[in-house]
Structures are given as structure tokens and as C-alpha cells.
Amino acid sequence: MDTPLREPTFLILTALAREPMHGYAIIGEVAALSDGRLSLRPGTLYGALDRLTDAGLVELDREETVDGRLRRYYRLSPTGDATLAAETERLRRNVEAATARLRARSVQPLAPRTAGGLA
Amino acid sequence: MSTLERRYRHLLRAYPMDYRHDRGDEIVGTYLDLADPRRRWPSVADAADLVRGGLRQRLRAAGANDLAPGVRLAALLALTTAAFLAGFWALVEQYPPPAEAGVPVFGPFTSTGIVAWLAWLVVAVLVLVAPGRATRVAVAGAVLATVAVLLVSPVAGLPRPPLLVLVPQVALGVLALAVDSHLPLPARALPIVAAVGGYVFGHAYYWDAYRWSAEQVLPATGMVLLGVGVLLAVGLAMRRDWRGGWAVVVLLTPIGLLSVHILAGAVDGLGGAPRPTYPTLVGAALTVGLLGPAVLPAAVALRRRLGGSPSAPCPTCGTRR
Known part of the structure; x- marks a missing residue:
């Protein structure tokens, strides 16, 4: 699986980090994690789950039938866990770097540049 | 089987037959979980999502993911x-x-x-x-x-x-x-x-x-x-x-x-x-x-x-x- 992860992939793995989930629950969790910005549809979700399974990041946990409907639960594999942790660390460092730059700028206002340098 | 479920299953034909057999119930079940119970027809966005997913799966089955x-x-x-x-x-x-x-x-x-x-x-x-x-x-x-x-x-x-x-x-x-x-x-x-x-x-x-x-x-x-x-x-x-x-x-x-x-x-x-x-x-x-x-x-x-x-x-x- 190519890194950096795309946002839907990152959020699906994040959703599964807490506990194994079925497709409907993953869709709800991804919507909550993204503050409603990302609304996955089942065709897209199951395609993503197939790719994540192919890449060894997600595994089948168990199957249940609820109200006559088949539900498969998915969980993070150890590789998926490590990939999510590495990606989160990468994003955290980026956020820290950006935050430090922005904080420094707000403390020390930008001075206008002088043309021609020192005389 | 409700009218809506029958229509979702009709659209599911976009997927390869063996994949439908393995995953069809799960996919249709998720669409039904998300759908308004009064709905009789899949939304246009759902239909497009199913067809796109089916095409993607056919390519994947052919080893043409790329x-x-x-x-x-x-x-x-x-x-x-x-x-x-x-x-x-x-x-x-x-x-x-x-x-x-x-x-x-x-x-x-x-x-x-x-x-x-x-x-x-x-x-x-x-x-x-x-x-x-x-x-x-x-x-x-x-x-x-x-x-x-x-x-x-x-x-x-x-x-x-x-x-x-x-x-x-x-x-x-x-x-x-x-x-x-x-x-x-x-x-x-x-x-x-x-x-x-x-x-x-x-x-x-x-x-x-x-x-x-x-x-x-x-x-x-x-x-x-x-x-x-x-x-x-x-x-x-x-x-x-x-x-x-x-x-x-x-x-x-x-x-x-x-x-x-x-x-x-x-x-x-x-x-x-x-x-x-x-x-x-x-x-x-x-x-x-x-x-x-x-x-x-x-x-x-x-x-x-x-x-x-x-x-x-x-x-x-x-x-x-």
C-alpha cells in the first residue's frame, strides 16, 4: 500500500483501530471522525476494504447475521496497526512543524524586506 | 425481499458473478441499512457507486488494478x-x-x-x-x-x-x-x-x-x-x-x-x-x-x-x- 495514505484509507484504518467493525459501522465512524466531511458509500467502502485486505492491512474478524442481513466484521492486522501508527507519527510531525512556524509568525510579525541589502 | 432490495440486487449485476455470490448479501445489506425505509428506488448516487464498484472489481479480478x-x-x-x-x-x-x-x-x-x-x-x-x-x-x-x-x-x-x-x-x-x-x-x-x-x-x-x-x-x-x-x-x-x-x-x-x-x-x-x-x-x-x-x-x-x-x-x- 502506497504511503502517504489517502484520507479515506487513513480514516478507515483509524475507525478499525478501536475495535472490529462491520461495513455499516465503519461508514458511520468515518463520517464521525471526519466531522461529516467524508461520506463513504458501500461500493467505495468494500472496494477499499478489498484493497486493504490485499495489502495485508485489514483482516476478516467474524461473521454475523442480524435481522436476516449478513454482517462481516473487519479488524486491523498487525501490519495495518504498524502502518497506521507510522502514518499518524508522520502527520503528527508535520502538524507540529506547521504549528511551530505559525506560532513563531504570530509572536514576531513579519518585517518588510529591505531591497539592496546593507550599505 | 423488498422492492428496494430487489432493485439493489439488480444493480449488483455490475459485479462479477463469483464476487456477487461471496459479497452480494453484505453489500446490499449495507445499502439497506443506510437507506430510508420508505425509499423504493436506489438513489442515483448509490446506483453510480454500485456500477463503479462493480467495474473496479471486474478489473481487480482481471489483475488490472492499475x-x-x-x-x-x-x-x-x-x-x-x-x-x-x-x-x-x-x-x-x-x-x-x-x-x-x-x-x-x-x-x-x-x-x-x-x-x-x-x-x-x-x-x-x-x-x-x-x-x-x-x-x-x-x-x-x-x-x-x-x-x-x-x-x-x-x-x-x-x-x-x-x-x-x-x-x-x-x-x-x-x-x-x-x-x-x-x-x-x-x-x-x-x-x-x-x-x-x-x-x-x-x-x-x-x-x-x-x-x-x-x-x-x-x-x-x-x-x-x-x-x-x-x-x-x-x-x-x-x-x-x-x-x-x-x-x-x-x-x-x-x-x-x-x-x-x-x-x-x-x-x-x-x-x-x-x-x-x-x-x-x-x-x-x-x-x-x-x-x-x-x-x-x-x-x-x-x-x-x-x-x-x-x-x-x-x-x-x-x-x-
Whole structure:
């Protein structure tokens, strides 16, 4: 699986980090994690789950039938866990770097540049 | 089974049969969980999602996961080529034949083609500053403008560029509709650089009316596009990335249409007749237009035959097919 992860992939793995989930629950969790910005549809979700399974990041946990409907639960594999942790660390460092730059700028206002340098 | 479920299952036929058997209940169950209980028909977005998912799964089953990225790569190359040609033809449009020649013109321009070329130049700017939906809408508008120039001009009695020029532009435009929404800045700059390059290229050399220029410029552009595609394919394949190969396969139709004058010449007289007849040109264009798109499913089938494993288990549920 190519890194950096795309946002839907990152959020699906994040959703599964807490506990194994079925497709409907993953869709709800991804919507909550993204503050409603990302609304996955089942065709897209199951395609993503197939790719994540192919890449060894997600595994089948168990199957249940609820109200006559088949539900498969998915969980993070150890590789998926490590990939999510590495990606989160990468994003955290980026956020820290950006935050430090922005904080420094707000403390020390930008001075206008002088043309021609020192005389 | 409710009416809604039956309709979702009908749409599920977009998926391969064995995948439907393994995953159909789960997918339809999730759609039903999400749907309003009073709903009787799947929404348009759900229908599009199912068809897209089914197509993606068919490609995956054929071992052609990299086809979609390949099409997106081809779309960028097609858009860049279309922008180059638009820049070039925009220059040709600025030099209409003198009034004493008695050749009909379109206001201060050579023909109605200026409408299409301006639409393409707008696309080249938009892909740089507003990638995504705005660009795709503009590409669709440019394709429609090109088709309108082709169809409406003869009816209105106005001069238009020859079919030799307009047909490959439409083919490039249709492919450009698949352009990626998340291109890095250097890639987004390619179309506008190509458009300016086309205009400068036209200025640097002497170019005459559409017909003569088209016979010189279009096959050369097609060859350059093929060369760039092959180089990319080889370079990416060295990293075990097969996008470039699919891009070349997808680009064969517009490349063939750009080179239709050469192909028709080869039919009219071995070695390439300098002036292929009009019926031969039309016949060659129709052959390329029909055979070119057929190469893609043939390549997918070949990939499945070479790399497919019919007994492979479903990656998610583990069921053997």
C-alpha cells in the first residue's frame, strides 16, 4: 500500500483501530471522525476494504447475521496497526512543524524586506 | 425481499458473478441499512457507486488494478496534447486568407474553430488554478464546443476546421475527462505550458491553412505522444508500476486519429500516398475509432489470461471461487 495514505484509507484504518467493525459501522465512524466531511458509500467502502485486505492491512474478524442481513466484521492486522501508527507519527510531525512556524509568525510579525541589502 | 432490495440486487449485476455470490448479501445489506425505509428506488448516487464498484472489481479480478491509474495518466497526457494543439490552431485562426481570395471566413478569424480552441485554452488555465470538478466541467464544455463546431458550422454555412483536425481533438477531450483531481502543481502546469508552446511553435515556423498544417503537425504530435507514453511506460515498469502500459493502450485511439492521414495514405498507396482520398480518410478514421477502443478489453482479457488465478480465494472472506 502506497504511503502517504489517502484520507479515506487513513480514516478507515483509524475507525478499525478501536475495535472490529462491520461495513455499516465503519461508514458511520468515518463520517464521525471526519466531522461529516467524508461520506463513504458501500461500493467505495468494500472496494477499499478489498484493497486493504490485499495489502495485508485489514483482516476478516467474524461473521454475523442480524435481522436476516449478513454482517462481516473487519479488524486491523498487525501490519495495518504498524502502518497506521507510522502514518499518524508522520502527520503528527508535520502538524507540529506547521504549528511551530505559525506560532513563531504570530509572536514576531513579519518585517518588510529591505531591497539592496546593507550599505 | 423488498422492492428496494430487489432493485439493489439488480444493480449488483455490475459485479462479477463469483464476487456477487461471496459479497452480494453484505453489500446490499449495507445499502439497506443506510437507506430510508420508505425509499423504493436506489438513489442515483448509490446506483453510480454500485456500477463503479462493480467495474473496479471486474478489473481487480482481471489483475488490472492499475488500469484506472493508467487511464488517469493517459488523461493528463491527452489534456496536455489537446492544449498544445489548441494553442497551435489558435494561431492559425488569427491569419485568415485575404478577402480577395474569396474564401469564407468567420469574422476576423479563419473559421468557427476559434470557439473550440478558446474553450480548450480556458481548460488549460483551469487545470492549473482549479483542478477537480471545475476542470472536468470545463473539459466537457470544450468537448461539446468542438462537437458543436463540427456539426453546427455546415448547417449555419460557416467555415470550420477540417474533420482531420476536429475528430482527434474530440477523442483527446473524451479521454481528458478522466483527469485526476489531485495532481501535483508541476503536472497541473503541463497543459498551459503546452498551449503556450503550441502557440510559440506556430510562430516560429511558417504555417499555412488548416489542411496543409494538419497533415504536417497532427502525425508528428501523435508520434511525440506515443514516444512520451512508451518512455513513461518503460520508466514506470522498471519500478514494477504498470500504469504507463495501460496509458499507452488507452492512448492508441487518439494517436491513431492524429495519424489518420498517414494511415489512409498507406491504404491508398503502399508507402503513403501524399493525398489519400476522402473516403479512404473516413474509412481509416472509422477503423481506428472502432478498433482502438476494442484493444483495451482485449488487453484486460489477456492480462486475466496471463496473470489470473481462477482458484484464488476471495481476499476478504477467504471463500474459494
